[in-house]
Amino acid sequence: METLEFQAEARQLLQLMIHSIYSNKDIFLRELISNASDALDKLRLAVLRDGVEGDLSDLRIEIEVDPAARTLTVRDNGIGMTRDEVVELIGTIARSGTAELIKKLADAKGDAELIGQFGVGFYSTFMVADTVTLVTRKAGTEGHGTRWESAGEGTYTIDDAPDAPVGTTVTVRLRPKDEEDALFDYAAEPKVREIVKRYSDFIAFPIRMGDETLNSMKALWARPRSEVSDDEYHQFYKHISHDWADPLEIVNLKAEGTFEYEALLFIPSTAPFDLFHRDSARGLQLYVKRVFIMDDSRELLPEYLRFVKGVVDAADLSLNVSREILQQDRQIQLIRRRLVKKVLSTIKDLQQNQPEKYATFWREFGRALKEGLLNDTDNQKAILDVASFASTAGPEPTTLADYVGRMKEGQDAVYYLTGDSRAQVENSPHMEAFRAQGYEVLILTDPVDEIWVDAVPDHDGRKLQSIARGSVDLPTPDAEQEPEGDFAPLLGFLKETLQEQVKEVRLTHRLTTSPACLVGDADDLPPALEKMYRAMGQ
Ligand code: ADP
Numbered sequence: 001m002e003t004l005e006f007q008a009e010a011r012q013l014l015q016l017m018i019h020s021i022y023s024n025k026d027i028f029l030r031e032l033i034s035n036a037s038d039a040l041d042k043l044r045l046a047v048l049r050d051g052v053e054g055d056l057s058d059l060r061i062e063i064e065v066d067p068a069a070r071t072l073t074v075r076d077n078g079i080g081m082t083r084d085e086v087v088e089l090i091g092t093i094a095r096s097g098t099a100e101l102i103k104k105l106a107d108a109k110g111d112a113e114l115i116g117q118f119g120v121g122f123y124s125t126f127m128v129a130d131t132v133t134l135v136t137r138k139a140g141t142e143g144h145g146t147r148w149e150s151a152g153e154g155t156y157t158i159d160d161a162p163d164a165p166v167g168t169t170v171t172v173r174l175r176p177k178d179e180e181d182a183l184f185d186y187a188a189e190p191k192v193r194e195i196v197k198r199y200s201d202f203i204a205f206p207i208r209m210g211d212e213t214l215n216s217m218k219a220l221w222a223r224p225r226s227e228v229s230d231d232e233y234h235q236f237y238k239h240i241s242h243d244w245a246d247p248l249e250i251v252n253l254k255a256e257g258t259f260e261y262e263a264l265l266f267i268p269s270t271a272p273f274d275l276f277h278r279d280s281a282r283g284l285q286l287y288v289k290r291v292f293i294m295d296d297s298r299e300l301l302p303e304y305l306r307f308v309k310g311v312v313d314a315a316d317l318s319l320n321v322s323r324e325i326l327q328q329d330r331q332i333q334l335i336r337r338r339l340v341k342k343v344l345s346t347i348k349d350l351q352q353n354q355p356e357k358y359a360t361f362w363r364e365f366g367r368a369l370k371e372g373l374l375n376d377t378d379n380q381k382a383i384l385d386v387a388s389f390a391s392t393a394g395p396e397p398t399t400l401a402d403y404v405g406r407m408k409e410g411q412d413a414v415y416y417l418t419g420d421s422r423a424q425v426e427n428s429p430h431m432e433a434f435r436a437q438g439y440e441v442l443i444l445t446d447p448v449d450e451i452w453v454d455a456v457p458d459h460d461g462r463k464l465q466s467i468a469r470g471s472v473d474l475p476t477p478d479a480e481q482e483p484e485g486d487f488a489p490l491l492g493f494l495k496e497t498l499q500e501q502v503k504e505v506r507l508t509h510r511l512t513t514s515p516a517c518l519v520g521d522a523d524d525l526p527p528a529l530e531k532m533y534r535a536m537g538q
Pocket residue numbers: 031035036039076078079080081089090119120121122123167168242
Protein backbone atom coordinates (compact mmCIF):
# COMPACT_ATOMS: atom_id res chain seq x y z
CA MET A 1 0.00 0.00 0.00
CA GLU A 2 1.21 3.46 -0.84
CA THR A 3 0.35 6.83 0.67
CA LEU A 4 0.33 9.71 -1.81
CA GLU A 5 -0.34 13.40 -1.53
CA PHE A 6 -3.08 15.24 -3.33
CA GLN A 7 -1.86 17.91 -5.70
CA ALA A 8 -1.90 21.34 -4.02
CA GLU A 9 -5.04 22.60 -5.81
CA ALA A 10 -6.88 19.36 -5.11
CA ARG A 11 -5.95 19.62 -1.44
CA GLN A 12 -7.31 23.14 -1.21
CA LEU A 13 -10.51 22.22 -2.96
CA LEU A 14 -11.00 19.27 -0.61
CA GLN A 15 -10.56 21.55 2.38
CA LEU A 16 -13.30 23.75 0.99
CA MET A 17 -15.52 20.70 0.59
CA ILE A 18 -14.90 19.35 4.07
CA HIS A 19 -15.73 22.69 5.60
CA SER A 20 -18.35 23.54 3.04
CA ILE A 21 -21.24 25.71 4.02
CA TYR A 22 -22.99 24.60 0.86
CA SER A 23 -26.43 23.80 2.15
CA ASN A 24 -27.51 21.31 -0.48
CA LYS A 25 -25.33 18.34 0.36
CA ASP A 26 -27.71 15.95 -1.47
CA ILE A 27 -25.93 16.66 -4.68
CA PHE A 28 -22.93 14.51 -3.78
CA LEU A 29 -25.06 11.51 -4.75
CA ARG A 30 -26.00 13.13 -8.02
CA GLU A 31 -22.28 13.57 -8.76
CA LEU A 32 -21.49 9.92 -8.02
CA ILE A 33 -24.37 8.74 -10.20
CA SER A 34 -23.31 11.12 -12.92
CA ASN A 35 -19.79 9.65 -12.91
CA ALA A 36 -21.19 6.12 -12.95
CA SER A 37 -23.40 6.99 -15.91
CA ASP A 38 -20.45 8.53 -17.77
CA ALA A 39 -18.44 5.37 -17.10
CA LEU A 40 -21.21 3.19 -18.56
CA ASP A 41 -21.43 5.42 -21.64
CA LYS A 42 -17.69 5.10 -22.10
CA LEU A 43 -17.72 1.33 -21.79
CA ARG A 44 -20.51 0.98 -24.33
CA LEU A 45 -18.62 3.13 -26.79
CA ALA A 46 -15.31 1.34 -26.17
CA VAL A 47 -16.93 -2.03 -26.88
CA LEU A 48 -19.03 -0.97 -29.88
CA ARG A 49 -16.46 1.22 -31.53
CA ASP A 50 -13.03 0.20 -30.38
CA GLY A 51 -13.57 -3.52 -29.95
CA VAL A 52 -12.66 -3.51 -26.27
CA GLU A 53 -13.76 -6.69 -24.60
CA GLY A 54 -16.65 -6.05 -22.28
CA ASP A 55 -20.12 -7.12 -21.27
CA LEU A 56 -22.90 -4.75 -22.31
CA SER A 57 -25.76 -7.04 -21.40
CA ASP A 58 -26.61 -5.50 -18.04
CA LEU A 59 -25.16 -2.02 -17.73
CA ARG A 60 -26.38 -0.63 -14.44
CA ILE A 61 -25.79 1.50 -11.40
CA GLU A 62 -26.37 -0.05 -8.00
CA ILE A 63 -26.85 1.74 -4.73
CA GLU A 64 -26.56 0.09 -1.35
CA VAL A 65 -27.02 1.61 2.07
CA ASP A 66 -26.05 0.25 5.44
CA PRO A 67 -27.69 2.32 8.17
CA ALA A 68 -25.80 0.51 10.94
CA ALA A 69 -22.38 1.11 9.41
CA ARG A 70 -23.52 4.50 8.06
CA THR A 71 -22.24 3.75 4.58
CA LEU A 72 -23.61 4.43 1.13
CA THR A 73 -22.20 2.61 -1.88
CA VAL A 74 -22.57 3.44 -5.57
CA ARG A 75 -21.42 0.75 -7.95
CA ASP A 76 -21.23 0.70 -11.74
CA ASN A 77 -20.06 -1.93 -14.21
CA GLY A 78 -18.67 0.69 -16.58
CA ILE A 79 -15.25 1.44 -18.01
CA GLY A 80 -13.34 1.58 -14.68
CA MET A 81 -9.91 3.11 -14.18
CA THR A 82 -6.33 1.87 -14.20
CA ARG A 83 -4.11 2.65 -11.22
CA ASP A 84 -2.48 5.52 -13.09
CA GLU A 85 -5.84 6.91 -14.07
CA VAL A 86 -6.99 6.87 -10.46
CA VAL A 87 -3.93 8.86 -9.43
CA GLU A 88 -4.32 11.27 -12.30
CA LEU A 89 -8.09 11.71 -12.32
CA ILE A 90 -8.89 11.57 -8.63
CA GLY A 91 -5.66 12.91 -7.13
CA THR A 92 -5.23 15.99 -9.30
CA ILE A 93 -7.24 18.71 -10.96
CA ALA A 94 -6.04 19.38 -14.45
CA ARG A 95 -8.26 22.30 -15.41
CA SER A 96 -6.36 25.47 -16.14
CA GLY A 97 -7.19 28.45 -13.99
CA THR A 98 -7.87 26.21 -10.99
CA ALA A 99 -5.39 27.96 -8.72
CA GLU A 100 -6.97 31.39 -9.30
CA LEU A 101 -10.43 30.01 -8.82
CA ILE A 102 -9.56 28.33 -5.55
CA LYS A 103 -8.13 31.56 -4.25
CA LYS A 104 -11.39 33.30 -5.10
CA LEU A 105 -13.34 30.50 -3.47
CA ALA A 106 -11.29 30.69 -0.30
CA ASP A 107 -11.84 34.45 -0.17
CA ALA A 108 -15.56 33.95 -0.63
CA LYS A 109 -15.56 31.34 2.16
CA GLY A 110 -16.79 28.56 -0.05
CA ASP A 111 -19.43 30.58 -1.82
CA ALA A 112 -21.86 28.04 -3.21
CA GLU A 113 -22.30 29.66 -6.57
CA LEU A 114 -18.59 29.75 -7.30
CA ILE A 115 -18.10 26.14 -6.27
CA GLY A 116 -21.01 25.26 -8.49
CA GLN A 117 -19.47 26.95 -11.49
CA PHE A 118 -16.38 24.89 -11.05
CA GLY A 119 -18.20 21.58 -10.79
CA VAL A 120 -16.29 19.77 -8.06
CA GLY A 121 -17.77 16.39 -8.96
CA PHE A 122 -16.26 13.50 -7.04
CA TYR A 123 -14.85 15.74 -4.31
CA SER A 124 -18.34 16.81 -3.29
CA THR A 125 -18.57 13.46 -1.43
CA PHE A 126 -16.33 15.02 1.21
CA MET A 127 -19.17 17.33 2.19
CA VAL A 128 -20.73 14.33 3.93
CA ALA A 129 -17.96 11.74 4.22
CA ASP A 130 -15.56 10.68 6.90
CA THR A 131 -13.74 8.51 4.44
CA VAL A 132 -14.32 7.62 0.82
CA THR A 133 -13.18 4.32 -0.68
CA LEU A 134 -13.04 3.70 -4.41
CA VAL A 135 -12.38 0.26 -5.85
CA THR A 136 -12.05 -0.03 -9.60
CA ARG A 137 -10.89 -2.19 -12.48
CA LYS A 138 -10.53 -1.01 -16.03
CA ALA A 139 -12.41 -2.89 -18.75
CA GLY A 140 -10.24 -4.79 -21.20
CA THR A 141 -7.11 -4.86 -19.03
CA GLU A 142 -5.30 -7.79 -17.46
CA GLY A 143 -4.25 -7.98 -13.84
CA HIS A 144 -5.71 -6.62 -10.66
CA GLY A 145 -7.84 -3.67 -9.79
CA THR A 146 -7.06 -0.66 -7.60
CA ARG A 147 -8.28 0.44 -4.21
CA TRP A 148 -8.15 4.13 -3.31
CA GLU A 149 -9.08 5.58 0.05
CA SER A 150 -8.97 8.99 1.66
CA ALA A 151 -10.36 11.11 4.46
CA GLY A 152 -9.82 14.12 2.24
CA GLU A 153 -7.12 15.54 4.46
CA GLY A 154 -4.04 15.94 2.31
CA THR A 155 -3.26 12.32 1.47
CA TYR A 156 -4.80 9.17 0.06
CA THR A 157 -3.74 5.57 0.04
CA ILE A 158 -3.62 3.38 -3.01
CA ASP A 159 -3.39 -0.38 -3.08
CA ASP A 160 -3.99 -3.42 -5.27
CA ALA A 161 -7.48 -4.88 -5.29
CA PRO A 162 -7.04 -8.43 -6.64
CA ASP A 163 -10.71 -9.38 -6.76
CA ALA A 164 -12.24 -6.14 -8.00
CA PRO A 165 -14.79 -6.65 -10.80
CA VAL A 166 -14.74 -4.47 -13.91
CA GLY A 167 -16.20 -1.07 -13.13
CA THR A 168 -16.07 1.19 -10.12
CA THR A 169 -17.46 1.03 -6.60
CA VAL A 170 -17.45 4.12 -4.41
CA THR A 171 -18.22 3.72 -0.73
CA VAL A 172 -18.89 6.80 1.33
CA ARG A 173 -18.63 6.42 5.09
CA LEU A 174 -20.86 9.15 6.38
CA ARG A 175 -19.86 11.43 9.20
CA PRO A 176 -21.32 10.66 12.61
CA LYS A 177 -24.96 11.62 12.74
CA ASP A 178 -24.83 14.11 15.57
CA GLU A 179 -21.96 16.09 14.17
CA GLU A 180 -24.08 18.38 12.11
CA ASP A 181 -27.76 19.01 12.62
CA ALA A 182 -28.48 19.51 8.98
CA LEU A 183 -26.86 16.29 7.89
CA PHE A 184 -29.55 14.21 6.32
CA ASP A 185 -29.56 10.52 6.69
CA TYR A 186 -28.01 9.41 3.46
CA ALA A 187 -27.80 5.87 4.76
CA ALA A 188 -31.61 5.61 4.76
CA GLU A 189 -33.35 4.12 1.73
CA PRO A 190 -36.22 6.65 1.49
CA LYS A 191 -33.76 9.51 1.36
CA VAL A 192 -31.76 7.85 -1.40
CA ARG A 193 -34.90 7.08 -3.37
CA GLU A 194 -35.98 10.71 -3.12
CA ILE A 195 -32.62 12.10 -4.24
CA VAL A 196 -32.32 9.75 -7.20
CA LYS A 197 -35.82 10.55 -8.39
CA ARG A 198 -35.20 14.25 -8.04
CA TYR A 199 -31.76 14.56 -9.56
CA SER A 200 -31.10 11.54 -11.69
CA ASP A 201 -34.39 10.30 -13.10
CA PHE A 202 -33.34 10.77 -16.74
CA ILE A 203 -30.08 8.77 -16.39
CA ALA A 204 -30.15 6.35 -19.30
CA PHE A 205 -29.12 3.29 -17.28
CA PRO A 206 -31.10 1.63 -14.50
CA ILE A 207 -30.24 2.85 -11.02
CA ARG A 208 -31.12 -0.01 -8.73
CA MET A 209 -31.45 -0.35 -5.01
CA GLY A 210 -32.06 -4.00 -4.21
CA ASP A 211 -34.62 -5.22 -6.76
CA GLU A 212 -36.09 -1.81 -7.29
CA THR A 213 -35.23 0.46 -10.24
CA LEU A 214 -35.37 4.03 -9.00
CA ASN A 215 -35.30 6.04 -12.24
CA SER A 216 -37.49 6.20 -15.34
CA MET A 217 -34.50 6.32 -17.74
CA LYS A 218 -36.26 8.45 -20.33
CA ALA A 219 -33.99 10.46 -22.59
CA LEU A 220 -35.15 13.98 -21.92
CA TRP A 221 -34.40 15.36 -25.35
CA ALA A 222 -36.66 12.78 -26.94
CA ARG A 223 -39.69 13.78 -24.90
CA PRO A 224 -42.08 16.55 -25.94
CA ARG A 225 -41.41 19.74 -24.03
CA SER A 226 -44.94 19.85 -22.67
CA GLU A 227 -44.37 16.57 -20.85
CA VAL A 228 -41.16 17.56 -19.11
CA SER A 229 -41.11 19.80 -16.07
CA ASP A 230 -38.68 22.67 -15.76
CA ASP A 231 -37.19 20.95 -12.75
CA GLU A 232 -36.43 17.84 -14.82
CA TYR A 233 -34.74 19.97 -17.46
CA HIS A 234 -32.76 21.77 -14.81
CA GLN A 235 -31.49 18.55 -13.27
CA PHE A 236 -30.51 17.25 -16.66
CA TYR A 237 -28.68 20.48 -17.36
CA LYS A 238 -26.75 20.10 -14.12
CA HIS A 239 -25.83 16.54 -15.07
CA ILE A 240 -24.33 17.48 -18.41
CA SER A 241 -22.88 20.88 -17.53
CA HIS A 242 -21.49 20.26 -14.03
CA ASP A 243 -23.06 23.60 -13.15
CA TRP A 244 -24.91 23.72 -9.84
CA ALA A 245 -27.18 26.61 -10.78
CA ASP A 246 -30.31 26.44 -12.93
CA PRO A 247 -29.93 27.38 -16.58
CA LEU A 248 -31.18 30.71 -17.87
CA GLU A 249 -32.98 29.26 -20.87
CA ILE A 250 -33.84 25.94 -22.48
CA VAL A 251 -33.78 25.43 -26.25
CA ASN A 252 -35.39 22.39 -27.92
CA LEU A 253 -35.04 21.42 -31.51
CA LYS A 254 -36.28 18.49 -33.52
CA ALA A 255 -35.62 17.92 -37.20
CA GLU A 256 -37.42 15.32 -39.24
CA GLY A 257 -36.93 14.29 -42.83
CA THR A 258 -33.64 13.52 -44.53
CA PHE A 259 -31.47 14.18 -41.52
CA GLU A 260 -33.18 13.36 -38.32
CA TYR A 261 -31.86 14.79 -35.11
CA GLU A 262 -32.95 16.13 -31.79
CA ALA A 263 -31.20 18.79 -29.78
CA LEU A 264 -31.67 20.02 -26.24
CA LEU A 265 -29.58 23.07 -25.48
CA PHE A 266 -29.18 25.28 -22.45
CA ILE A 267 -27.99 28.81 -21.95
CA PRO A 268 -26.40 28.92 -18.48
CA SER A 269 -27.23 31.70 -16.04
CA THR A 270 -23.61 32.54 -15.25
CA ALA A 271 -20.46 32.48 -17.32
CA PRO A 272 -17.97 29.82 -16.25
CA PHE A 273 -14.77 31.21 -14.78
CA ASP A 274 -12.81 29.89 -17.74
CA LEU A 275 -14.99 31.25 -20.55
CA PHE A 276 -11.99 33.12 -21.93
CA HIS A 277 -9.38 30.45 -21.27
CA ARG A 278 -8.14 28.92 -24.45
CA ASP A 279 -8.42 25.33 -23.25
CA SER A 280 -11.68 25.48 -21.34
CA ALA A 281 -14.15 22.63 -21.83
CA ARG A 282 -16.66 23.52 -24.51
CA GLY A 283 -18.95 21.95 -27.03
CA LEU A 284 -22.02 19.77 -26.92
CA GLN A 285 -22.55 16.12 -26.17
CA LEU A 286 -23.12 14.04 -29.25
CA TYR A 287 -25.34 10.96 -29.25
CA VAL A 288 -26.29 8.67 -32.09
CA LYS A 289 -29.71 7.11 -31.52
CA ARG A 290 -29.39 7.42 -27.74
CA VAL A 291 -25.84 6.06 -27.65
CA PHE A 292 -23.39 8.51 -26.19
CA ILE A 293 -20.57 9.23 -28.64
CA MET A 294 -18.56 12.11 -27.25
CA ASP A 295 -18.39 15.07 -24.92
CA ASP A 296 -17.13 18.48 -25.92
CA SER A 297 -18.07 18.12 -29.54
CA ARG A 298 -16.89 21.51 -30.76
CA GLU A 299 -18.02 21.02 -34.32
CA LEU A 300 -21.66 21.48 -33.42
CA LEU A 301 -21.43 25.15 -32.48
CA PRO A 302 -19.02 27.96 -33.31
CA GLU A 303 -16.52 29.22 -30.71
CA TYR A 304 -18.49 32.31 -29.90
CA LEU A 305 -21.38 30.16 -28.67
CA ARG A 306 -19.07 28.03 -26.51
CA PHE A 307 -21.10 28.83 -23.40
CA VAL A 308 -24.10 26.87 -24.71
CA LYS A 309 -24.43 23.40 -23.17
CA GLY A 310 -26.50 20.51 -24.34
CA VAL A 311 -27.03 17.37 -26.31
CA VAL A 312 -27.44 16.61 -29.99
CA ASP A 313 -28.76 13.18 -30.90
CA ALA A 314 -28.38 12.48 -34.61
CA ALA A 315 -30.05 9.45 -36.13
CA ASP A 316 -27.91 8.86 -39.19
CA LEU A 317 -24.34 9.20 -38.06
CA SER A 318 -22.07 6.22 -37.65
CA LEU A 319 -21.05 5.19 -34.15
CA ASN A 320 -17.51 5.30 -35.46
CA VAL A 321 -17.66 8.98 -36.18
CA SER A 322 -14.45 10.74 -35.12
CA ARG A 323 -13.69 14.38 -34.54
CA GLU A 324 -11.91 14.53 -37.89
CA ILE A 325 -14.94 13.16 -39.69
CA LEU A 326 -17.24 15.52 -37.82
CA GLN A 327 -15.33 18.51 -39.09
CA GLN A 328 -16.12 17.61 -42.66
CA ASP A 329 -19.48 16.00 -42.30
CA ARG A 330 -22.17 17.79 -44.26
CA GLN A 331 -24.90 16.76 -41.90
CA ILE A 332 -23.00 18.16 -38.93
CA GLN A 333 -22.55 21.42 -40.78
CA LEU A 334 -26.26 21.63 -41.45
CA ILE A 335 -27.08 20.87 -37.85
CA ARG A 336 -24.60 23.50 -36.72
CA ARG A 337 -26.09 26.15 -38.95
CA ARG A 338 -29.55 25.40 -37.65
CA LEU A 339 -28.40 25.40 -34.00
CA VAL A 340 -26.74 28.79 -34.40
CA LYS A 341 -29.91 30.28 -35.86
CA LYS A 342 -32.00 28.76 -33.12
CA VAL A 343 -29.74 30.04 -30.33
CA LEU A 344 -29.67 33.53 -31.82
CA SER A 345 -33.41 33.59 -32.24
CA THR A 346 -33.80 32.43 -28.64
CA ILE A 347 -31.65 35.35 -27.51
CA LYS A 348 -33.72 37.69 -29.62
CA ASP A 349 -36.82 36.31 -28.03
CA LEU A 350 -35.41 36.96 -24.57
CA GLN A 351 -34.53 40.47 -25.63
CA GLN A 352 -38.06 41.17 -26.80
CA ASN A 353 -40.06 39.33 -24.20
CA GLN A 354 -37.94 38.82 -21.10
CA PRO A 355 -35.77 41.91 -20.69
CA GLU A 356 -34.41 40.86 -17.30
CA LYS A 357 -33.24 37.50 -18.56
CA TYR A 358 -31.81 39.18 -21.60
CA ALA A 359 -29.88 41.64 -19.43
CA THR A 360 -28.41 38.72 -17.47
CA PHE A 361 -27.55 36.96 -20.68
CA TRP A 362 -25.82 39.97 -22.12
CA ARG A 363 -23.88 40.71 -18.97
CA GLU A 364 -22.58 37.15 -18.77
CA PHE A 365 -22.06 36.25 -22.41
CA GLY A 366 -22.19 39.41 -24.51
CA ARG A 367 -18.45 39.59 -24.64
CA ALA A 368 -18.24 36.09 -26.11
CA LEU A 369 -21.13 36.65 -28.51
CA LYS A 370 -19.46 39.71 -30.01
CA GLU A 371 -16.64 37.47 -31.24
CA GLY A 372 -19.21 36.19 -33.70
CA LEU A 373 -19.32 39.59 -35.38
CA LEU A 374 -15.81 38.81 -36.56
CA ASN A 375 -16.06 35.14 -37.32
CA ASP A 376 -19.58 34.49 -38.47
CA THR A 377 -20.33 36.88 -41.29
CA ASP A 378 -23.52 35.00 -42.19
CA ASN A 379 -25.02 35.87 -38.83
CA GLN A 380 -23.41 39.25 -38.34
CA LYS A 381 -26.67 41.07 -38.64
CA ALA A 382 -28.52 38.71 -36.32
CA ILE A 383 -25.79 39.13 -33.71
CA LEU A 384 -25.79 42.92 -34.02
CA ASP A 385 -29.56 42.87 -33.60
CA VAL A 386 -29.32 41.16 -30.23
CA ALA A 387 -26.24 43.05 -29.05
CA SER A 388 -26.28 45.95 -26.63
CA PHE A 389 -23.71 48.60 -25.90
CA ALA A 390 -22.97 51.09 -23.21
CA SER A 391 -23.83 54.57 -24.34
CA THR A 392 -23.57 58.21 -23.36
CA ALA A 393 -27.38 58.27 -23.43
CA GLY A 394 -27.67 56.70 -19.99
CA PRO A 395 -26.49 54.02 -17.60
CA GLU A 396 -28.30 51.13 -19.31
CA PRO A 397 -26.89 49.44 -22.41
CA THR A 398 -28.69 50.20 -25.66
CA THR A 399 -29.35 48.24 -28.82
CA LEU A 400 -28.38 49.68 -32.18
CA ALA A 401 -32.03 49.95 -33.13
CA ASP A 402 -32.72 52.12 -30.09
CA TYR A 403 -29.67 54.21 -30.82
CA VAL A 404 -30.85 54.79 -34.36
CA GLY A 405 -34.25 55.78 -33.03
CA ARG A 406 -32.58 58.56 -31.05
CA MET A 407 -30.31 59.81 -33.83
CA LYS A 408 -30.37 63.54 -34.47
CA GLU A 409 -31.66 65.12 -37.61
CA GLY A 410 -28.95 65.00 -40.24
CA GLN A 411 -26.87 62.37 -38.39
CA ASP A 412 -26.08 59.53 -40.73
CA ALA A 413 -23.60 57.40 -38.76
CA VAL A 414 -23.59 55.51 -35.48
CA TYR A 415 -20.84 57.09 -33.38
CA TYR A 416 -18.67 55.10 -31.04
CA LEU A 417 -15.48 55.47 -29.09
CA THR A 418 -13.37 52.58 -27.81
CA GLY A 419 -11.27 52.61 -24.66
CA ASP A 420 -10.30 50.76 -21.52
CA SER A 421 -13.13 51.92 -19.30
CA ARG A 422 -16.31 53.92 -19.37
CA ALA A 423 -14.70 56.73 -17.37
CA GLN A 424 -11.75 56.93 -19.72
CA VAL A 425 -13.99 57.08 -22.78
CA GLU A 426 -16.32 59.66 -21.27
CA ASN A 427 -13.40 61.91 -20.34
CA SER A 428 -11.76 61.67 -23.73
CA PRO A 429 -11.28 65.00 -25.51
CA HIS A 430 -12.79 63.36 -28.58
CA MET A 431 -16.07 63.31 -26.76
CA GLU A 432 -16.30 67.06 -26.17
CA ALA A 433 -17.94 68.35 -29.30
CA PHE A 434 -20.26 65.35 -29.47
CA ARG A 435 -21.40 65.91 -25.94
CA ALA A 436 -21.71 69.65 -26.42
CA GLN A 437 -23.90 69.16 -29.46
CA GLY A 438 -25.97 66.37 -27.95
CA TYR A 439 -24.81 63.49 -30.11
CA GLU A 440 -25.02 60.05 -28.51
CA VAL A 441 -21.83 58.00 -28.60
CA LEU A 442 -21.51 54.25 -27.92
CA ILE A 443 -18.91 53.43 -25.32
CA LEU A 444 -17.02 50.27 -26.29
CA THR A 445 -14.66 48.95 -23.66
CA ASP A 446 -14.30 45.19 -24.27
CA PRO A 447 -11.03 44.13 -25.91
CA VAL A 448 -12.97 42.44 -28.71
CA ASP A 449 -14.71 45.74 -29.53
CA GLU A 450 -11.52 47.11 -31.04
CA ILE A 451 -11.54 44.33 -33.54
CA TRP A 452 -15.13 43.70 -34.54
CA VAL A 453 -15.87 47.34 -35.27
CA ASP A 454 -13.52 47.06 -38.21
CA ALA A 455 -15.24 43.93 -39.45
CA VAL A 456 -18.68 45.56 -39.40
CA PRO A 457 -18.80 48.49 -41.79
CA ASP A 458 -22.42 49.34 -41.23
CA HIS A 459 -25.69 48.26 -39.69
CA ASP A 460 -28.86 48.61 -41.74
CA GLY A 461 -27.02 50.95 -44.08
CA ARG A 462 -25.69 53.16 -41.30
CA LYS A 463 -21.96 53.45 -40.98
CA LEU A 464 -20.34 52.68 -37.65
CA GLN A 465 -18.02 55.60 -37.15
CA SER A 466 -15.26 55.97 -34.57
CA ILE A 467 -15.11 59.53 -33.30
CA ALA A 468 -11.38 59.14 -32.75
CA ARG A 469 -10.49 58.41 -36.33
CA GLY A 470 -10.33 60.48 -39.51
CA SER A 471 -12.33 63.63 -39.67
CA VAL A 472 -15.82 63.04 -38.46
CA ASP A 473 -18.26 65.24 -40.33
CA LEU A 474 -20.13 66.74 -37.48
CA PRO A 475 -22.46 69.32 -38.88
CA THR A 476 -20.69 72.51 -37.72
CA PRO A 477 -22.68 74.45 -35.20
CA ASP A 478 -23.39 78.16 -35.46
CA ALA A 479 -19.81 79.08 -34.62
CA GLU A 480 -18.12 80.65 -37.57
CA GLN A 481 -15.70 78.55 -39.54
CA GLU A 482 -12.42 79.91 -38.30
CA PRO A 483 -10.15 80.98 -41.12
CA GLU A 484 -7.00 78.93 -41.00
CA GLY A 485 -5.08 82.05 -42.00
CA ASP A 486 -4.98 83.46 -38.49
CA PHE A 487 -3.60 80.23 -37.15
CA ALA A 488 -1.20 79.43 -39.95
CA PRO A 489 1.93 80.47 -38.02
CA LEU A 490 0.89 78.45 -34.97
CA LEU A 491 0.02 75.39 -37.05
CA GLY A 492 3.32 75.67 -38.87
CA PHE A 493 5.21 75.93 -35.60
CA LEU A 494 3.45 72.91 -34.11
CA LYS A 495 3.93 70.83 -37.21
CA GLU A 496 7.62 71.54 -37.25
CA THR A 497 8.12 70.94 -33.54
CA LEU A 498 6.12 67.68 -33.57
CA GLN A 499 7.21 66.40 -36.96
CA GLU A 500 8.68 63.22 -35.51
CA GLN A 501 5.48 62.44 -33.66
CA VAL A 502 2.56 63.45 -35.88
CA LYS A 503 1.62 63.46 -39.55
CA GLU A 504 -0.39 66.61 -39.56
CA VAL A 505 -1.68 69.44 -37.38
CA ARG A 506 -5.07 70.92 -38.20
CA LEU A 507 -7.82 73.06 -36.75
CA THR A 508 -10.85 71.27 -35.39
CA HIS A 509 -14.37 71.83 -34.21
CA ARG A 510 -14.37 68.68 -32.19
CA LEU A 511 -13.17 70.29 -29.00
CA THR A 512 -14.95 72.68 -26.72
CA THR A 513 -12.69 72.91 -23.67
CA SER A 514 -9.51 70.94 -24.42
CA PRO A 515 -7.00 72.87 -26.52
CA ALA A 516 -5.87 69.86 -28.58
CA CYS A 517 -6.40 66.15 -29.14
CA LEU A 518 -4.76 63.31 -31.02
CA VAL A 519 -6.69 61.61 -33.80
CA GLY A 520 -5.81 58.60 -35.88
CA ASP A 521 -6.08 58.41 -39.65
CA ALA A 522 -9.18 56.70 -40.96
CA ASP A 523 -7.12 53.68 -41.91
CA ASP A 524 -4.83 53.64 -38.87
CA LEU A 525 -4.93 50.84 -36.37
CA PRO A 526 -7.18 51.52 -33.42
CA PRO A 527 -5.05 52.74 -30.49
CA ALA A 528 -5.60 49.63 -28.38
CA LEU A 529 -4.48 47.35 -31.20
CA GLU A 530 -1.52 49.59 -31.83
CA LYS A 531 -0.64 49.27 -28.16
CA MET A 532 -1.03 45.52 -28.39
CA TYR A 533 1.19 45.20 -31.44
CA ARG A 534 3.80 47.45 -29.86
CA ALA A 535 3.77 45.33 -26.74
CA MET A 536 4.39 42.30 -28.94
CA GLY A 537 7.37 44.12 -30.46
CA GLN A 538 5.94 44.70 -33.94
P1 ADP B 1 -15.96 15.14 -13.98
O1 ADP B 1 -17.00 14.08 -13.88
O2 ADP B 1 -16.52 16.50 -14.11
O3 ADP B 1 -14.89 14.83 -14.97
P2 ADP B 1 -15.31 14.24 -11.33
O4 ADP B 1 -14.57 14.86 -10.21
O5 ADP B 1 -16.72 13.88 -11.05
O6 ADP B 1 -15.21 15.22 -12.55
O7 ADP B 1 -14.54 12.95 -11.80
C1 ADP B 1 -13.19 13.05 -12.20
C2 ADP B 1 -12.83 11.94 -13.16
O8 ADP B 1 -12.67 10.70 -12.48
C3 ADP B 1 -13.86 11.66 -14.22
O9 ADP B 1 -13.71 12.53 -15.34
C4 ADP B 1 -13.56 10.21 -14.60
O10 ADP B 1 -12.52 10.17 -15.55
C5 ADP B 1 -13.06 9.63 -13.30
N1 ADP B 1 -14.14 8.91 -12.64
C6 ADP B 1 -14.88 9.33 -11.60
N2 ADP B 1 -15.80 8.42 -11.27
C7 ADP B 1 -15.66 7.38 -12.12
C8 ADP B 1 -16.31 6.11 -12.31
N3 ADP B 1 -17.35 5.72 -11.55
N4 ADP B 1 -15.85 5.29 -13.30
C9 ADP B 1 -14.82 5.66 -14.07
N5 ADP B 1 -14.17 6.84 -13.95
C10 ADP B 1 -14.58 7.69 -13.00
